[in-house]
Amino acid sequence: MAAMREALRLACISRHGFGSKVGLQAVEPVSLPVIDLGLLGDGEHSRSRPLVAREIGRACQSLGCFLVKNHGIHESVMRGALEAASDFFDLSAEQKAELESKDMRKPVRYYAGYKNTNEARELLKHYAHPLGDWIRCWPMTPRDYRERMGRYATDVRKIALLLMDAILESLGLGPAYLKDELEKGMQVMAVNCYLERTQPDHMVGLAPHSDYGCITILLQSCTGLHIFDKEGESWKEIPKVPDTLYVHIGDHLEVISNGKYKRLVHRAVLNSEKRISIASIHGLSMNEKVTTAKELVDEQHPKRYKESSFQDFVDFLSSKNKSTNGRSFIDSLMINGP
Ligand SMILES: O=C(O)CCC(=O)C(=O)O
Numbered sequence: 001m002a003a004m005r006e007a008l009r010l011a012c013i014s015r016h017g018f019g020s021k022v023g024l025q026a027v028e029p030v031s032l033p034v035i036d037l038g039l040l041g042d043g044e045h046s047r048s049r050p051l052v053a054r055e056i057g058r059a060c061q062s063l064g065c066f067l068v069k070n071h072g073i074h075e076s077v078m079r080g081a082l083e084a085a086s087d088f089f090d091l092s093a094e095q096k097a098e099l100e101s102k103d104m105r106k107p108v109r110y111y112a113g114y115k116n117t118n119e120a121r122e123l124l125k126h127y128a129h130p131l132g133d134w135i136r137c138w139p140m141t142p143r144d145y146r147e148r149m150g151r152y153a154t155d156v157r158k159i160a161l162l163l164m165d166a167i168l169e170s171l172g173l174g175p176a177y178l179k180d181e182l183e184k185g186m187q188v189m190a191v192n193c194y195l196e197r198t199q200p201d202h203m204v205g206l207a208p209h210s211d212y213g214c215i216t217i218l219l220q221s222c223t224g225l226h227i228f229d230k231e232g233e234s235w236k237e238i239p240k241v242p243d244t245l246y247v248h249i250g251d252h253l254e255v256i257s258n259g260k261y262k263r264l265v266h267r268a269v270l271n272s273e274k275r276i277s278i279a280s281i282h283g284l285s286m287n288e289k290v291t292t293a294k295e296l297v298d299e300q301h302p303k304r305y306k307e308s309s310f311q312d313f314v315d316f317l318s319s320k321n322k323s324t325n326g327r328s329f330i331d332s333l334m335i336n337g338p
């Protein structure tokens with residue numbers, strides 16, 4: 001009887017839909033390119049650098065994501081960040097509620113999805129760059145949260161800058177392209193905690209979406225991230241590969257590249273254990289407009305996106321469901337519509 005109910009339930013859930021209801025249907029792990037960052041960091045004249053940049057470009061253009069190894073972040077720093085996050089979510093509901101807000105504009109915000117929705121997710125979102133400006137707004141408890149998360153934030157940002165440099169190079173944009181803007185850019189950390197999957201499982205993780213920034217670097221305690229593979233038209237699971245970090249493309253890189261590199265639609269599902277993920281989102285600063293590189297616009301490739309800033313994204317989120325007709329942020333930027 002239970003098996004029949006399960007079979008019926010699986011048959012009811014659309015296999016490829018973008019719907020937020022995520023069942024237990026089998027989702028294959030995806031095979032991801034693994035980029036050796038050790039070969040990128042050797043300075044601009046390293047012989048391997050152009051090859052690695054090309055490899056990154058290929059990954060951006062095909063799947064829209066890849067893993068990085070030899071990234072230089074010590075295992076203890078990554079473990080420390082995951083533990084600090086876990087310790088924060090272990091605090092009492094009252095303690096966490098002190099940071100609770102529905103205001104998307106707040107630089108530090110706690111949100112418990114299970115309170116009002118069927119999302120079994122808690123989120124602590126905080127700005128992280130410039131770190132000195134924001135860290136004093138981060139949670140004061142657990143006592144070592146700021147130190148442990150701060151160390152990871154600093155390290156992961158270095159990787160983001162290195163990767164953005166290589167990604168822009170792979171687009172044929174000069175070595176100084178957006179260098180200053182990225183140096184001054186935003187880093188937002190979405191620290192997520194998903195409850196373990198229980199039966200009956202009417203709860204979901206995180207609904208399908210793309211991230212607003214240029215790139216997202218994700219650290220996870222166990223599997224639960226799915227990406228939408230456009231070619232296979234199916235969801236695929238991101239494996240957890242020891243010592244690697246996972247990277248995917250956000251809306252603003254799609255805009256810069258005039259659609260050559262597409263944002264990656266992804267979702268999170270529940271695991272049989274509590275899951276922590278830390279998504280570090282990197283882009284230009286609050287009021288800096290992101291525009292399509294003019295080098296990538298010509299008669300055959302007319303400009304496809306309007307310019308926008310991080311502030312525009314936050315405003316968009318704040319007005320969602322009021323005036324956006326269910327459209328995503330990137331849809332709202334497309335000159336000829338989605
Ligand atoms: O938990 C995950 O794996 C994904 C999190 C995510 O997509 C986000 O925070 O934007």
Ligand SMILES: [Fe+2]
Binds near residue numbers: 210279
């Ligand atoms: Fe995301």
